[in-house]
Amino acid sequence: MATSLPLPTTSLPTPEEPTTPYKQYAYAYPHQKAYRLGTDRPLLSEVWAGERLDALSLYLHIPFCEMRCGFCNLFTRTGAPHEITSAYLDTLARQARATREALEANGNPHFTLAAFGGGTPTYLTADELTRLCDICEHTMGADLKAVPWSVETSPATATADRIAVLAERGATRLSIGVQSFLDEEARAAARPQKRAEVEAALGRLKDAAFPILNIDLIYGITGQNERTFQMSLDAALAWEPEEIYLYPLYVRPLTGLMARHNTNNTQWDQQRLQLYHFGRQHLLAAGCRQTSMRVFSRIGSPAADHANDHNISEYNQQAGMVGLGAGARSFTTNLHYTTDYAVAIPEVRRIIDHYIATPTEEFQHAQWSYPMNEDERRRMFVLGTLLETSGLPIERYRQQFGSLPQEDFPTEFALITERGWVQHDQTALRLTREGMAWADAIGPLFFSPQVHHAMTTYQHR
Numbered sequence: 291m292a293t294s295l296p297l298p299t300t301s302l303p304t305p306e307e308p309t310t311p312y313k314q315y316a317y318a319y320p321h322q323k324a325y326r327l328g329t330d331r332p333l334l335s336e337v338w339a340g341e342r343l344d345a346l347s348l349y350l351h352i353p354f355c356e357m358r359c360g361f362c363n364l365f366t367r368t369g370a371p372h373e374i375t376s377a378y379l380d381t382l383a384r385q386a387r388a389t390r391e392a393l394e395a396n397g398n399p400h401f402t403l404a405a406f407g408g409g410t411p412t413y414l415t416a417d418e419l420t421r422l423c424d425i426c427e428h429t430m431g432a433d434l435k436a437v438p439w440s441v442e443t444s445p446a447t448a449t450a451d452r453i454a455v456l457a458e459r460g461a462t463r464l465s466i467g468v469q470s471f472l473d474e475e476a477r478a479a480a481r482p483q484k485r486a487e488v489e490a491a492l493g494r495l496k497d498a499a500f501p502i503l504n505i506d507l508i509y510g511i512t513g514q515n516e517r518t519f520q521m522s523l524d525a526a527l528a529w530e531p532e533e534i535y536l537y538p539l540y541v542r543p544l545t546g547l548m549a550r551h552n553t554n555n556t557q558w559d560q561q562r563l564q565l566y567h568f569g570r571q572h573l574l575a576a577g578c579r580q581t582s583m584r585v586f587s588r589i590g591s592p593a594a595d596h597a598n599d600h601n602i603s604e605y606n607q608q609a610g611m612v613g614l615g616a617g618a619r620s621f622t623t624n625l626h627y628t629t630d631y632a633v634a635i636p637e638v639r640r641i642i643d644h645y646i647a648t649p650t651e652e653f654q655h656a657q658w659s660y661p662m663n664e665d666e667r668r669r670m671f672v673l674g675t676l677l678e679t680s681g682l683p684i685e686r687y688r689q690q691f692g693s694l695p696q697e698d699f700p701t702e703f704a705l706i707t708e709r710g711w712v713q714h715d716q717t718a719l720r721l722t723r724e725g726m727a728w729a730d731a732i733g734p735l736f737f738s739p740q741v742h743h744a745m746t747t748y749q750h751r
């Protein structure tokens with residue numbers, strides 16, 4: 291199963307000393323910008339050969355939203371008419387059949403986790419969501435009544451009829467993007483929404499009593515300060531969500547905010563760093579625990595504790611992942627693959643139209659991909675564990691790779707040790723309080739030169 295590519299004993303080139311804490315959110319390494327359209331597009335039945343199929347996770351990407359928020363660089367289009375969403379689901383069903391066949395060629399696939407992400411999956415109507423659940427269950431064979439599964443939603447689309455479908459089908463986690471409870475901050479982030487709409491959506495989600503409710507907030511918005519951030523934090527806490535995600539604002543190419551934002555602003559870094567420490571402290575004092583730079587969960591909430599055991603967060607799934615839909619990623623031991631994706635509006639539309647027009651035979655093949663070797667798997671392991679508060683388990687790493695992480699990445703660990711960002715104990719390498727604040731700068735230190743190169747030569751579109 292594992293390739294026999296040469297193992298690096300040192301990592302070159304020497305990592306650059308980070309000057310900003312906000313370089314890159316390093317989830318699901320390697321980043322999709324490192325993927326390339328393959329000339330030999332291997333059959334999925336071969337890509338999945340030899341993989342463990344007994345604990346797969348299923349990810350369905352729904353690239354639709356009501357509006358395009360100014361900060362958002364996710365792969366999504368706004369205002370898609372019913373003909374498009376309906377044709378998209380037809381295609382998703384075809385892709386699901388082709389994928390299921392490829393998995394079955396290698397054994398008996400069994401899903402233990404699922405997620406609908408986007409975009410905004412609840413842009414789909416209640417009937418369309420029913421269809422999506424049917425594809426998961428009837429075509430992919432995922433038992434939605436038995437596994438934890440998560441759905442992303444937004445205030446405007448978390449309507450009673452959609453929530454009823456998700457509750458009835460057994461969703462265990464609903465994650466809603468609020469960003470800020472202050473209308474003027476939402477406006478400054480180019481996310482037009484009203485607090486009344488947000489509170490009403492939260493009320494409906496709370497009534498449905500999903501085991502886990504997550505609220506996303508953003509810090510670093512123009513005009514935001516400790517006082518206004520606290521207002522959002524307290525407004526979120528008042529709903530007693532099992533989880534709160536605190537995202538530092540990033541302003542990325544081709545987004546609405548890019549044109550009017552100075553992204554090289556050290557004051558902005560200071561604002562984000564200050565608000566991070568403030569927000570973290572506020573949530574800890576309110577009875578939350580931190581599991582990574584962005585993720586906080588309520589202590590004593592059994593569902594949230596259980597979710598962490600199962601890595602339910604859609605940003606934490608690193609292997610055995612089957613992605614369906616335009617832009618959804620799949621991870622096997624030797625290959626990470628996806629269909630095309632983009633940020634710019636015309637490109638997004640073209641790619642979704644192309645996805646809908648894709649002949650079913652093409653879904654039997656991996657399209658855009660990044661090959662994983664032993665070196666990349668070590669990096670993926672480091673990134674998937676070091677940036678969590680539980681830390682990098684040294685013995686598990688040694689058992690898997692036959693070496694110690696500090697031996698494989700001496701310069702990287704020397705650098706972060708020198709900066710006081712990591713502590714070693716008998717069992718784990720753990721980020722310090724300050725290290726966690728710099729997690730988005732630490733992550734990229736562990737990207738391979740090949741991934742760095744592929745990401746920097748990626749054509750933004």
Ligand SMILES: C[S@@+](CC[C@H](N)C(=O)[O-])C[C@H]1O[C@@H](n2cnc3c(N)ncnc32)[C@H](O)[C@@H]1O
Nearest residue numbers: 361408409410442443444467506537538539540
């Ligand atoms: C798929 S969206 C959430 C669901 C839904 N579409 C919504 O916006 O309500 C995932 C989350 O990522 C965060 N996010 C997206 N782009 C971001 C950016 N540029 N900077 C900071 N956070 C960002 C937001 O908090 C957002 O809620």
Ligand code: SF4
Nearest residue numbers: 355357358359362409
């Ligand atoms: S933040 Fe959510 S609603 Fe806004 S554009 Fe991104 S995915 Fe869509």
